[in-house]
Amino acid sequence: MEVVIGLLAVLVLFFAAGYFIRKNIYREVDRLEARKIEIMNRSLADEMARVKELKMTGQAEELFEKWRQEWDEIITSQLPEVEELLFDAEDHADKYRFKKSKEVLKHIERMLDAAEQNIEQIIEEIYELVTSEERNSSEIEEVREKFKKAKKTLLAHSHTFGNAHAKLETALYEVYEALKLFESETESGNYLAAREILTKQTAVLEQLCAQIEVIPALLSDCQTVIPNQLSEIKDGYEEMASQGYFLGHIQIQSETERISGSLSLFQEKISLLETEGIHESLQEIHESIETMYDLLEKEVHAHHYVLAETLKTESALQELHAEKLISKEETDAVKLSYHLSEEETSRLRHIDKQISSLQKRYTHIQDKMANEKIAYSLLKDELIELEKQMSDVKAEHAEYREMLHALRKEELTAREQLSEARTLLSEAARLVSKSNIPGLPAVYTELLSDAKRSVSQVSEKLNELPLDMVAVNVLLEDAVSASAKVREQTEDMIEQVYYVEKIIQYGNRFRSRDENLSRELSEAEKLFRHYEYESSLKKAATAIETVEPGSFEKIGSLVEEDLEELKNK
Structure with missing residues (x-):
């Protein structure tokens, strides 16, 4: 189942x-x-x-x-x-x-x-x-029109086409026969065959029209324009050579022969209607000719420049040499009064060597001009380089002379600063004398002695011959700083003295009532008599402020009035 x-x-x-x-x-x-x-x-x-x-x-x-x-x-x-x-x-x-x-x-x-x-x-x-x-049907009319135009141009200007004329006529005849065949094929219903013929002949006719348009200009260049330019260049070359120009570096002869050979080859190609690339080659020839013109013209301009600038250069060299002699005399004079470093004195020797080198180069240029064995354009370049180096040496020389002048200026400035330092010390002594202070602290006395010693050292250094400004400036800086510090410390010391006196006078009213104040003021007086004015002021000010806060500021206004009066005496 x-x-x-x-x-x-x-x-x-x-x-x-x-x-x-x-x-x-x-x-x-x-x-x-x-x-x-x-x-x-x-x-x-x-x-x-x-x-x-x-x-x-x-x-x-x-x-x-x-x-x-x-x-x-x-x-x-x-x-x-x-x-x-x-x-x-x-x-x-x-x-x-x-x-x-x-x-x-x-x-x-x-x-x-x-x-x-x-x-x-x-x-x-x-x-x-x-x-x-x-x-x-639409293109044949345009082709026929181009054919007629080309044929007409060829007939009307036959002389401008040279040996290419026969070749162009033959080519146009072949186009004509081809167009007849086109009409026959069209009449016979062979439209595709006719199309092929028309397409081919259109391209052929386009090329022929282009050649008919350019050949006259190409032949004109090859047969007339360029040969005339070459002839002008040769004539100019020979004329300049007869005038003494050295032109061996331009190679006119070989270049003109090369161009002439190319022109002959181009004419043969044009006669065979092989025009492709000729226009570009002729453009290169025109550029080469333009270069030769430029080179010859450059030599002419260079000749004028050399003739014009040679005398100027000679005059400038003489002037530079004369200025160097003056600088040498100034240097000798400066050495009598100033100490010049090896670096500073070597600068003039270097300038002297440079000027001698420039004179040798100029003499060498003159020899070349006399022998006429070098192009003026090269002489011009050498002359321009010489002028540039002269300008550099002249600038360096000017800097050196400025350095000499600066030394004297530096001395005057140093003497002015020394005078200012002495003035500061004199003003400090005047303030001390007018203030009637009990005595001078040891620190202040030492500071004053150092300042006077520094000023004296600068004065001695300025009177030495030759003058060493480097050493003078080092000592001068210390003297100016010390004098300014003396003046500042003098003002501070006098101010402290006045404050202590005023505070003690003000505090005497409280002595009988305040033993502690009396004891502190007595200590301040003791310090005062030992010329420790700053410590005395601190102790007196602290004591009086304890008894009557704000009194120090009140006493300050009185001190300022006394100090102002002192300055005006």
């Missing part, structure tokens, strides 16, 4: 699979049938009608007949065969011959593809034929 059920299940599955496969095949048959109908419904009538508007002779008639036969073959043979094959595919499917059915369907697909490709090719060929006729 289980075996029977198993067989029934297998049969059911088999028939189910067969059902689905047949259904897919029928669907594919329907698709191919629809595609076949679509191809049958396509019509080439409109395309064929466009062909019939042409002259139905020759190539046009042959192609039309070919296309008609191919279309008939598709409609009457290929598509009916497809119909039969579709029935065969269905029949094989009904008989469960699925593999065979699928093979038939693939064959049908290929047949329909081939039919469609054939139709597309026919349409494309029709389009090519019809458009060829249309383009030929």
Whole structure:
């Protein structure tokens, strides 16, 4: 029983699979049938009608007949065969011959593809034929007009084409014959052949027109313009050489021979209508000629420059030498009064050597000019370099002379500062004398002695010969600083003395009532008598502020009045 059920299940599955496969095949048959109908419904009538508007002779008639036969073959043979094959595919499917059915369907697909490709090719060929006729009709007039213009130019200006004239005439005649053949092919209905002829001759005529336009100018350059320029250059070269110019570095002879050889080669190529690249080569020749003109002109300008600047340079060298001698005398004079370092004295020796070197270079340039064995442009470059070096030496010399003048100026400045330092010490002594202070603290006395000693040392150094300003400036800095400090300390000391005196006077009114205050003021007085004014002031100020806060500030206004009065005495 289980075996029977198993067989029934297998049969059911088999028939189910067969059902689905047949259904897919029928669907594919329907698709191919629809595609076949679509191809049958396509019509080439409109395309064929466009062909019939042409002259139905020759190539046009042959192609039309070919296309008609191919279309008939598709409609009457290929598509009916497809119909039969579709029935065969269905029949094989009904008989469960699925593999065979699928093979038939693939064959049908290929047949329909081939039919469609054939139709597309026919349409494309029709389009090519019809458009060829249309383009030929629209383009032939322009080609004929260009031909007439070229022919007219060649006849009217035949002398400007030289040996190329005959070659151009022959080429135009060949175009003319080709255009006659084009008309014959068109008349015979061979539109595609006519199109090929027209396309080729259009390109040929374009090239001929371009050559007719450029050849006269190229020949003019080769035969007239450039030869005349070369002749001018040669004449100018010979004339300048006769006037004494050294021109060996320009190589005029070899360059003109090279250019003349190139011109001959270009003329031969032009006569054969081989004009490609000649225009660019002629441009390079023009640039070369321009360079030769520039080089000759450069020599002329250099000659004028050398003649004009040589005398100026000689005069400037003489002036520089004379200024150096003056500087040497000034240096000797300065050495009597001032000490010059090795670096400072070596600067003049260096300047002297540089001036000697410049004079030698100038003499060398003069020798070259006399021997006439060097180009003026090179002489000009040497002269410009010499002038630049002279300018540098002149600037260095000016700096050296400024240094000499600065030494004297520095001495005057030092003496003025020394005088100011002495004035500070004198003012400090005057303030001490007027203030009637009991005595001077040891620190102040030592500071005053140091300041006086420093001032004295500067004075002695300024009187030495030769004068060493470096040493003077070092000592002067100390003297000025010490004098300023003495003046400052003097004012501070006098102010302290006045404060102590005023505070003690003010505090005496409280001594009988305050033993502590009395004791502190007595200590302050003791310090005062030993000239310890700063310590005395601190002790007295602290004591009085303890008894009466704010009194120190009140006493300060009185002290300021006394100090102001002291300064005005």
